[in-house]
Amino acid sequence: MHAVCFVSDLKKMYRMVLVKKEHADFQRILWRDNPSEDIKEYRLLTVTFGTAPAPYLAVRTLLQLADDEGEEFPVAAKILKEDFYMDDVLSGFDSAAEAIEACKQMTEILKRGGFELQKWSSNSAEFMKSIKPEDRSTKVQLNLKIDGTIKALGILWNLANDQFKYDIDLPPILDTSITKRNILAQIQRLFDPLGWIAPCIVNAKILIQKLWLKRVDWDEEPDEALKEEWSKLRQDFENVKDINITRWIGCSNKETKRIELHGFSDASEKAYASVIYCRIINFDGTITTKLLAARTRVAPVKPVSLPRLELCGAVLLSKLLRHVAQAMRIPASQIFAWTDSSIVLSWLSGEPTRWKTFVANRVVEILDNVNHQQWHHVKSEQNPADVASRGALVSDLKTCKLWWDGPKWLSQQEIIFTKPSVSHTDLEQRNIHANLKINEEKIIKFEEFDNLNELLTVIVYSIRFLHSKTNPEGIDEPITTQELDIALKKCIKIEQEEFNDEIEDLKANKNVKRNSKLKTLNPYLDEDDVLRVGGRLRNSVLQEHSGISFRLTALISVACGKQA
DSSP states (O other): OOSEEEEEEETTTGGGOBOOTTTGGGGEEEEOSSTTSOOEEEEOOBOOTTSTTHHHHHHHHHHHHHHHHTTTOHHHHHHHHHSEETTEEEEEESSHHHHHHHHHHHHHHHHHTTOOEEEEEESOHHHHHTSOGGGBOTTOEESSSEEOEEEETTEEEETTTTEEEOOOOOOOGGGSOOOHHHHHHHHTTOOOTTOTTHHHHHHHHHHHHHHHHTTOOTTSOOOHHHHHHHHHHHHHGGGGGGOEEESOOOOOTTTEEEEEEEEEEEEOSSEEEEEEEEEEEETTSOEEEEEEEEEEEEOOSSOOOHHHHHHHHHHHHHHHHHHHHHHHTOOGGGEEEEESOHHHHHHHHSOGGGBOHHHHHHHHHHHHHSOGGGEEEOOGGGOTHHHHHHOOOHHHHTTOHHHHHOOGGGGSSOOOOBOOSOOOOOTTBOOOOOEEEOSSSOEEEGGGOSSHHHHHHHHHHHHHHHTTTTOGGGGGSOOOHHHHHHHHHHHHHHHGGGGHHHHHHHHTTOOOOTTOTTGGGOEEEOTTOOEEEOSGGGGSSOOTTOHHHHHHHHHHHHHHHHOO
16 A cells, blocks of 8 residues: 555564563473583563463553554554554555654654564665665665565565565475375465465365365375366466566555445355455546455355355455455445345345345345445456456466456446346245234235335334224324334234244243243243243343334244244
């Protein structure tokens, strides 16, 4: 996100943090230089590597330092709180002058806490000139321009062209036997934390799944088909060195008008995937798009329908969108999610309780992360997540513009947001056949309504219509909470009809039968003969007839009766 970026790390971070004197007793060690000497007892007075609380204590000290000295060094305090990963700092600014000032503040505020920054690196020669030579990283060359390659949190960063690159150190193919152990060992060297080559990595994940399904032992060679598949993937991974990702996405506080996140999800029979692009709109009207992050998951071994896999892809995207949005501080109004599955969009627009458990749980999780109004439809051929869900070779991915830049319309001034014309589906709908008989001709079927409020409103107006002869003016009056509660009671009683045996036993002041589903819930009837359950809720301050209480009863009764 920064035009000028810098990285550094704290020198001996743990050893710079003292522990309380009484806590040092828990860090006692026995030591002697050789067996002929007497054993001496020591207490370690600083945070010690390897102890469970060490990471927390060190990071918490940095945060406290930011609170204590932040008023005098506001820029440095913000970096301490937001841009540190353990002892590594990764931050930046729009200009070298701002970065140099931040460096000075960082050095001073950390000095007050007894910390020292070392191994500075940056893509700016001007910034590096302001750093003392002894504090610079030895891997950085500073002549007429910056040069060198360093690792930033495991990612290789070429300072000269300001790009990320891959450097996979794989053994020669002829020097290793093809066994499950060797295959997994080499796949683990493919470090891709942000998923830039996710379409290639997913092929390796699928191969691992096949090895397990074939029950291949660790040092056993797989069959010829799997060996051939691995040899093809292994040879293709050599091309990953040719992939370079521009580090800076091109945003600036002065030039950027708006930043949007556009996420795409898709699924195939092999895997499901999600990918996010950053759409940057500048004040001069130029628009650029950059690949930010991607995630893939292999489809379960147990067969799952494609719509369910598409829904799993949507879950994956919602989590990734929330994570990226929090990191980049992007508001919800500038986040957009796309899928080519009209069924998934229908599930997201409906009431979660309408669907079967598998779908309902995932719909709730998605909507907790991304609102259903932020979801839109994209054509399959324009969905970049399709590339990741089906897998691709590195040699093909290098030139895939759909993957690196997203669909073409993402760079246009106007984006047309579409949703399928058919927004309702019966797929995965719970089998609910409850209905309310108003009179001899009118029957209200519960399953015809999208949500509870709509159902209760119709019941209220139906009851008013039946009493319209005695109160004709009451039909158009505003609905009262008392009427809604009456309607809700009717719905609950209908849902509880399958517990008629339990209700009859309770009315006769008998205990419910031992084989009843409600036996362990300590059921009872209230004054309206509505079946409720006992437990700690009875000791709460909730009123027996409150709307909350009735809704809890409804949820409990549905959970017991429908096992939803």
